[in-house]
Amino acid sequence: MSFQFKPYAPAPEFKAQAAYFSMEFALDQALKTYSGGLGFLAGSHMRSAYELKQNLIGIGMLWTFGYYDQGRNxxxxxxxxxRHKHYSFLQDTGLVFPITIHGAAVQVKAMYLAPDTFGTAPMFFLTTDIPENDYISRTISHHLYEADQAARVAQSIVLGAGGGKLLDLLGVNVDTYHLNEGHGLPLAFYLYEKHGRSLAEVQQRLVFTTHTPELAGNEEHPMKLLTDMTFFGTVPADEIRRVAQVESNDILNYTLTALRFARKANAVSKVHGIVANDMWGHNAGICPIIPITNAQNGTYWRDPALHAALVANDDAALLARKRELKQELFAFVADQTGTLLDPDVLTVVWARRFAGYKRADLILRHFERFLSLVSNADRPVQVIWAGKPYPTDYGAIGMFNDIIQKTKHLPNCAVLTGYELGLSALLKKGSDVWLNTPRFPREASGTSGMTAAMNASLSLSIPDGWIPEFVRHGENGFLLPLANLNEPEHAKDDLEATGVLDVLENEIVPLYYGQPKEFLAAAKTAMREVEPAFESHRMATEYYEKMYTV
Known part of the structure; x- marks a missing residue:
């Protein structure tokens, strides 16, 4: 084998060998292997692993067409x-090996991303889109989160079983395998086969992170489909039913099964820890679920000049740099939409993965009040939206397009396409207020506000996910009032939409225009306090200390 795997020498405190499996990684704007927050989180984890010199290997998928490119009609x-993606910076390992999908051999190729390329842990990306496979097999790694159910199952087999086999072919002696979400679950069955079909042996080696705080979002499939797809390798279905304690409906839930095959699991915020234990804690045979709050990598996300001004306590330099960053964002907005925004005007941004429960349109719900807010001649507000819906989530796409239709004639509003790492950074650095309006408690963590805070942007947020661990209202951000959980959704939306406008009109706008020094002080407090508590060195270290050490 010509490929020689020679990663960096690990730091002594992180010498245990870990392997991190994730369906998506957001590592660099040039590498389209992610859709949203899960990928952003995984990317920051890999960057901190590199900076801390942790003995960690990332295992992901090489998506031929990425997620998708968001354009305009x-x-x-x-x-x-x-569009087909090509990456000159990925090294062909020469490793091509078979795995079994739907009873047939499918060839998997491994591509290598060296640590120094983007400053990450060493990483391998798996693809089936190679000449050795038939057309159907090649399409398995075409699209991230393929809509077809059987294709999604096949993708999980490639990531989990394929990733496990790759590490064995490389001769890596893995101490801990880490599943980031349930997508790579076939890894558990690969290890089960490898270790003599002993559940205890798998549990010694496997840990799991759950991100989804609602039952419907946790993937599950009928046992018949999974058996037909060879999801369990050579393990008989009846043995899986017994070991995984599959219920009488004969449907296997990925999250519940991972909780039974892992020695320990984590939720991604303190709030989510409570929710996850409430969701799964009544099930027999599950491992402990502890909270490890998500975080983001400061080296990648923070603006160096803003950070230097904060450290020097140079308010003039910080304000000047913030104005420059707003101008850079607004040049992008003008180029894409023709709308030219003003760097001296309070700018609110809503930007993240676009899904219905995240309620991008909540601020528009009381539309006449919204119009008054953005058209106020003395104290105007500018609002920008961005985000990628799942390409077949027609409800979310309809919401995205409806926001465009409602705001396209407003000179202080813009909706941007192409929400990827590059645009995300522009928006966080160029915003004054970072708006976050999910339905409580459906945002397990939500990390975009962390990177906004690193760049002097104040969160205006529902107290969900990581927010209750950070925001102190009026001091380093702003909290929105929560409706009663038992209210119908339309009533919750009415109350919480009123809260968004109330806090903007009565607190944030007067502070920004009337007390600019106090607004700046709050932004500086957010910058100081978001690190190191919500910087991913803390998170990556916690994983070693709480999850990877037996």
Whole structure:
């Protein structure tokens, strides 16, 4: 074998060998292997692993067409474009090996991303889109989160079983395998086969992170489909039913099964820790679920000049740099939409993975009040939206397009397409207020506000996910009032939409225009306090201390 795997020498405190499996990684704007927050989180984890010199290997998928390229139709509504991706910086390992999917051999190729390329842990990306496979097998690694159910199952087999086999072929003696979400669950069955079909042996080696605080979002499939797809390798279905304690409906839930095959699991915020234990704690045979709050990598996300001004306590330099960053964002907005925004005007941004429960349109719910807010001649507010819906989530796409239609004639509003790492950084650095309005308690963590805070942008947020661990209202951000959980959704939306406008009109706008020194002080407090508590060195270290050490 010509490929020689020679990662960096690990730091002594992180010498235990770990392997991190994730369906998506956001490592660099040039590498399209992610859709949203799960990938952003995994990318920051890999960057901190590199900076801390942790003995960690990342295992992901090489998506031929990425997630998708978000473009525009003639009427400005969004369009999903799919283009073939090529990456000169990925090294062909020469490793091609078979795994079994639907009873047939499928060849998997491993591509290598060296640590120094983007400053990450050493990483391997798996693809089936190679000449050795038939067309159907090649399409398995075409699209991230393929809509077809059988294709999604096949993708999980490639990531989990394929990733496990790759590490064995490389001769890596893994101490801990880490599943980031349930997508790579076939790894558990690969290890089960490898270690003499002993559940205890798998549990010694496997840990799991759950991100999804609602039952419907945790993937599950009928046992018949999974058996037909060879999801369990050579382990008989009846043995899986017994070991995984599959219920009488004969449906296997990925999260519940991972909790039974792992020695320990974690939720991704303190709030989510409570929710996850409430969701799963009544099930027999599950491992402990502890909270390890998500975090983001400061080296990648913070603006160096802003950070230097904060350290020097140079308010003039910080304000000047913030104005420059707003101008950089607004040049991008003008180029894409023709709307030219003003760097001296309070700028609110809503930007993240676009899904219905995240309620991008909540601020528009009381539309006449919203119009008054953005058109106030003395104290105007500018609002920018961005985000990628799942390409077949027609409800979310409809919401995205509806926001465009409602705001396209407003000179202080813009909706941007192409929400990827590059645009995300521009928006966080160029915003004054970072708006976060999910339905409580459906945001397990939500990390975008962390990187906004690193760049002097104040969170205006529902107290969900990581927010209750950080925001002190009026001091380093702003909290929105929560409706009663037992209220119908329309009533919750009415109350919480009123809260968004109330806090903006009565607190944030007067502070920004009337007390600019106090607004700056709050932004500086957020910058100081978000690190190191929500910087990913803390998170990556906690994983070693709490999850990887037996």
């Amino acid at each position: 003639e009427d400005q509504t969004m369009r999903a474009d799919f």
